[in-house]
Amino acid sequence: MSLLDEVNEKRKEIRTDGYAMSISEWGSLYESKEIDIHPEFQRFYRWSDTQKTNLIESILLGIPxxxxxxxxxxxxxxxxxxxxQRLSTIYQFMGILKDENSNNVEPLTLSATNYLPSLGGKKWNNPDDxxxxxxxELRLIIKRSKINVSIVLKESDETAKYDLFQRLNTGGSDLSPQEVRNCILVMLNKEFYNWLQSLASYPSFQECIALSERPLKESYDLELALRFLIFSDIDAEQLEKLGDVGIFITEKMRNIAINDDFDKVSWEALFKKTFDLLRDNLSDESFKRYSTDKQKFSGGFLLSQYEVVAYGVGYNLxxxxxxxxxxxxAAGIWSDQRYTDWSGSGITATRRLPRILPFGREVFDGNN
Incomplete structure (x- = not known):
C-alpha cells in the first residue's frame, strides 16, 4: 500500500465537523449536560486565577x-x-461550574490587568455588590463572543479521540506524561483509573517509593504503579521492541484498560504482596542508591533501582x-557490573530495560 493509499484509508476512519458557537450556547450545553468537561481533570490542570482572568480579558477585548x-x-x-481549562474558566466565571461531586464551585473573582485594571474584584454577578x-452590557459581550469547536464525530475510529487528546496535550502541555494518561483513562475506563489510583495510594507502596511533593503532584506515583503492571511480567520479545518507552506505556495502558480479561484481583494481590514485602525489609530505602563504602542506602528515589527491585520481586512472586x-x-546490585553499566546517566530506558529487567528477575529468584 502506498503512502497516499494509507492516507486516504485513514482519512475515512476519522470523521470531523466544525463551526463557531457563542459562549451562551456553550453555557447551555453545559447546563443541559450535553457536554462532559470531565471535572475529574481539574486536579491535573493548574491554571492560576491570573491565567483565568487573562482568558476573560481576551474575550472582552475580542482576541481570538x-x-x-x-x-x-x-x-x-x-x-x-x-x-x-478554557471552558471550565468560563463556566466558573459565569457561576455554573460544578466539581466532580456535582457541588457548585466558588465563582471566579477577576484580577486587575494591564489593559483592564478595572477588572480587579469583578464577578459575573454579585447581588451584594x-x-x-x-x-x-458586559455580560452580553461575553455571551455573544464565539469559540470555534472541532468535532470528532461518533462515526470515527473508536481510538481517534484518545490519540487526539494525547497529541494536543503532550509536548507543550503543562501536564506531566502521567497526567495526560490519567485523563485518557478517565475517558476510556474511569473504573480502571480509580483502581489504579487505589493501588498508588496503598500505604506500603507510598512508604517504599518515598517521593517528594512535586512528583506526587504530577501523579508520578500512579505512573510507577502503572509501570509495575506493565513491566513486572513483560516477556523478552516485547522488551526488545520497546521503542519510545513513554509511548509504549501509554499504549499498554490503553490495551489493559479495555481488556475485559485483565485480572485486577490477581494483580492487586501481587502489587500489595510485593510492596508489603519491600516495606518489611527495606521500607523507604527500597529504591535508593547503596554506597558500598558507607554500607548504607541514601539519596532520593531512583527509577533504575525501582525497575530492578520492584519488577524483579514482583516477577518472582x-x-x-x-x-x-x-x-x-538490593544492596548487592550496586557492586554488580551488569547493573552499574546499564543504570548510569545517558542510558535511555529503551536500551536499559531489556538488560536490567532480566537481571532483576535473576537476582531476586531465591532458587538461584
Whole structure:
C-alpha cells in the first residue's frame, strides 16, 4: 500500500465537523449536560486565577480564543478532548461550574490587568455588590463572543479521540506524561483509573517509593504503579521492541484498560504482596542508591533501582519463586557490573530495560 493509499484509508476512519458557537450556547450545553468537561481533570490542570482572568480579558477585548476539540459519543454527548481549562474558566466565571461531586464551585473573582485594571474584584454577578458585578452590557459581550469547536464525530475510529487528546496535550502541555494518561483513562475506563489510583495510594507502596511533593503532584506515583503492571511480567520479545518507552506505556495502558480479561484481583494481590514485602525489609530505602563504602542506602528515589527491585520481586512472586534476603540483594546490585553499566546517566530506558529487567528477575529468584 502506498503512502497516499494509507492516507486516504485513514482519512475515512476519522470523521470531523466544525463551526463557531457563542459562549451562551456553550453555557447551555453545559447546563443541559450535553457536554462532559470531565471535572475529574481539574486536579491535573493548574491554571492560576491570573491565567483565568487573562482568558476573560481576551474575550472582552475580542482576541481570538483557540478552538475547543470535542469527541461525539454514541449517546450524542460531547467529550471535551482539548479546551477543558478554557471552558471550565468560563463556566466558573459565569457561576455554573460544578466539581466532580456535582457541588457548585466558588465563582471566579477577576484580577486587575494591564489593559483592564478595572477588572480587579469583578464577578459575573454579585447581588451584594453591584459595583463589582458585570453590567448587562458586559455580560452580553461575553455571551455573544464565539469559540470555534472541532468535532470528532461518533462515526470515527473508536481510538481517534484518545490519540487526539494525547497529541494536543503532550509536548507543550503543562501536564506531566502521567497526567495526560490519567485523563485518557478517565475517558476510556474511569473504573480502571480509580483502581489504579487505589493501588498508588496503598500505604506500603507510598512508604517504599518515598517521593517528594512535586512528583506526587504530577501523579508520578500512579505512573510507577502503572509501570509495575506493565513491566513486572513483560516477556523478552516485547522488551526488545520497546521503542519510545513513554509511548509504549501509554499504549499498554490503553490495551489493559479495555481488556475485559485483565485480572485486577490477581494483580492487586501481587502489587500489595510485593510492596508489603519491600516495606518489611527495606521500607523507604527500597529504591535508593547503596554506597558500598558507607554500607548504607541514601539519596532520593531512583527509577533504575525501582525497575530492578520492584519488577524483579514482583516477577518472582507472580511465578511462585521464593524471594529471600531482600536487603542484602538490593544492596548487592550496586557492586554488580551488569547493573552499574546499564543504570548510569545517558542510558535511555529503551536500551536499559531489556538488560536490567532480566537481571532483576535473576537476582531476586531465591532458587538461584
Amino acid at each position: 480564543i483557540p478552538p475547543v476539540f470535542v469527541s461525539q459519543r454514541k449517546d450524542g454527548i460531547w467529550d471535551v478532548v482539548d479546551g477543558l 453591584e459595583n463589582n458585578s458585570f453590567s448587562q 507472580k511465578n511462585g519463586n521464593p524471594v529471600i534476603d531482600l536487603r542484602r540483594k
